[in-house]
Amino acid sequence: MPVWRARIKPWVDNGAVQVAGVLQEQHPERALLFRQWKELDFPLLSDPLNLLDVKAVPITLLVDANGVIRFRNPSEEDWERFLALEPAQAPEPPELPGQAWAEADFAAQEGRFEEALSGYARALVDDPSEGRLHFRSGVVYRARHDSGKGRPDDFAQAAQFWQRALDLEPGQYIWRRRIQQYGPRLDKPYPFYDWVKDARREIVERGGEPLPLRVEPSGAELASPARPGEASGPNHNPDPEGSIERVEEESLAVEAVAVFSTARDAGTGAIRVHLRFRPAGDSGLHWNNEAEPLTVWIDTPAGAEAVPVRLEYPNPEDRAVSAEERTIEFELTWPGGEAGPESVGGFALFNVCRDDDAQCLFRRLDFRVDLTRQQRR
Amino acid sequence: MKGSKGRMRSCSMRSMRCAATLAAVWMASVLDASVADVLQPGNSLPGLRLRDADSGEWKRLDGLRGRPAVLHVFASW
Numbered sequence: 368m369p370v371w372r373a374r375i376k377p378w379v380d381n382g383a384v385q386v387a388g389v390l391q392e393q394h395p396e397r398a399l400l401f402r403q404w405k406e407l408d409f410p411l412l413s414d415p416l417n418l419l420d421v422k423a424v425p426i427t428l429l430v431d432a433n434g435v436i437r438f439r440n441p442s443e444e445d446w447e448r449f450l451a452l453e454p455a456q457a458p459e460p461p462e463l464p465g466q467a468w469a470e471a472d473f474a475a476q477e478g479r480f481e482e483a484l485s486g487y488a489r490a491l492v493d494d495p496s497e498g499r500l501h502f503r504s505g506v507v508y509r510a511r512h513d514s515g516k517g518r519p520d521d522f523a524q525a526a527q528f529w530q531r532a533l534d535l536e537p538g539q540y541i542w543r544r545r546i547q548q549y550g551p552r553l554d555k556p557y558p559f560y561d562w563v564k565d566a567r568r569e570i571v572e573r574g575g576e577p578l579p580l581r582v583e584p585s586g587a588e589l590a591s592p593a594r595p596g597e598a599s600g601p602n603h604n605p606d607p608e609g610s611i612e613r614v615e616e617e618s619l620a621v622e623a624v625a626v627f628s629t630a631r632d633a634g635t636g637a638i639r640v641h642l643r644f645r646p647a648g649d650s651g652l653h654w655n656n657e658a659e660p661l662t663v664w665i666d667t668p669a670g671a672e673a674v675p676v677r678l679e680y681p682n683p684e685d686r687a688v689s690a691e692e693r694t695i696e697f698e699l700t701w702p703g704g705e706a707g708p709e710s711v712g713g714f715a716l717f718n719v720c721r722d723d724d725a726q727c728l729f730r731r732l733d734f735r736v737d738l739t740r741q742q743r744r
Numbered sequence: 745m746k747g748s749k750g751r752m753r754s755c756s757m758r759s760m761r762c763a764a765t766l767a768a769v770w771m772a773s774v775l776d777a778s779v780a781d782v783l784q785p786g787n788s789l790p791g792l793r794l795r796d797a798d799s800g801e802w803k804r805l806d807g808l809r810g811r812p813a814v815l816h817v818f819a820s821w
Contacts, residue, residue: 371814371816375814378812382811383811383812384811384812384813384814385808385811385812385813385814386813386814386815386816387808387813387814387815387816388815388816388817388818389794389805389815389816389817389818390797390818390819390820391817391818391819392819392820392821395797396797397820398797398818398819398820399797399798400820401820409816410796410797410798410803411796411797411798412794412795412796412797412803412805413794413795413796413797414794418792418794419781419783419790419792419805419817420781420782421781421783421817422781424817424818424819425816425817425818426783426816426817426818427814427815427816427817428783428814428815428816428817429812429813429814430789430808430812430813430814430815431812432809432810432811432812433788433809434788434789434806434808434809435786435787435788435789436783436784436785436786436787436788436789437785438785439783439784439785449812450812452812455786457788458786458787458788459788460787460788460789460790460791460806461782461787461788461790462782462790463782463790463792476794476795544819544821548821559821560820560821562820
């Protein structure tokens with residue numbers, strides 16, 4: 368339990384003081400699991416669009432009975448004074464910046480993604496340098512991606528809108544963290560969601576059932592920060608001669624999103640690349656989960672380092688075949704001050720089974736990701 | 745609750761993580777002091793409508809009236 372919560376617990380328990388939270392993150396249900404883990408009991412309001420227009424968290428406000436903020440990030444003495452204060456006369460509520468697009472904001476929070484994106488796009492025509500519109504557009508693209516009803520480039524669009532927003536307002540740390548959530552390890556201040564496994568274990572140990580997450584944290588969201596030159600471990604090319612038969616390109620869909628470091632003056636340039644593979648809908652192919660797992664090899668571009676260069680996607684253990692999307696992530700780094708690679712290539716080795724004759728095949732797919740198409744500074 | 749006092753206490757288990765967390769807290773406090781938003785002492789709470797993370801119901805931030813309140817703005821990362 369946070370120190371401040373323990374301090375006021377007697378007043379909360381007897382009803383003299385109320386507590387609420389406002390969440391500044393893309394997936395609010397993760398904070399519900401956090402609240403369960405920490406055995407907190409106050410209501411939480413979701414603000415993934417940053418409508419509150421705060422630049423950093425945490426912020427603790429002490430608000431009197433008339434709704435007037437009396438202390439912000441209070442000291443020990445402030446807490447004592449607050450509990451003895453008479454309510455102040457309430458001034459007119461302040462106007463929040465960025466409320467001109469309330470209809471789009473409302474649509475975004477209701478899950479009407481197309482309507483929200485259209486609203487933001489119309490506003491951006493009039494004011495293309497408004498970072499809030501770029502950030503909120505990115506939030507909606509990512510939400511549509513997570514909804515399972517998204518379009519193939521939704522995540523890439525989110526990353527590009529967030530990057531544009533941060534370029535316009537570099538001091539906005541809520542926006543910066545949203546990029547860092549999916550960005551390279553060199554740019555991470557800490558692992559964002561590594562606490563989830565500990566939370567689940569501890570909740571189960573005390574006899575509870577952890578609240579479900581709609582979107583599991585993965586890859587970049589769990590990764591620890593890296594330092595330049597960090598060892599990447601042993602790797603070897605699984606098909607150095609290129610002898611494994613290629614699959615027909617249209618039968619396996621590959622999509623790539625590159626998320627750039629938010630650090631402008633870092634000593635090392637960095638990108639995290641998210642590769643998504645899935646059997647094309649009309650290919651008649653399924654992953655074969657009883658053979659070697661999907662393996663990806665990265666051909667390190669000249670002047671850059673790839674970490675890792677060989678990656679594997681573990682097979683699901685509960686199904687012999689499946690057709691889900693599989694995401695694999697890696698990072699490229701290069702010396703600061705240089706332009707960085709324009710593209711990165713590699714190949715995937717995978718086992719699939721054909722629906723029509725049940726024949727299972729081991730195949731290779733070569734790919735190349737054009738990094739110049741992604742928005743970058 | 746990265747950056748919260750609760751998180752700071754838990755970071756003593758791993759010193760590098762602790763240092764990173766404390767640095768993030770320090771950075772947030774410096775930033776927080778230097779930026780202007782409407783959540784300042786003397787202001788009323790804004791009349792913003794947000795969804796309850798549990799129920800999905802719409803609630804007004806300025807509905808926190810009638811009793812003293814603690815409002816904590818945070819993220820679980």
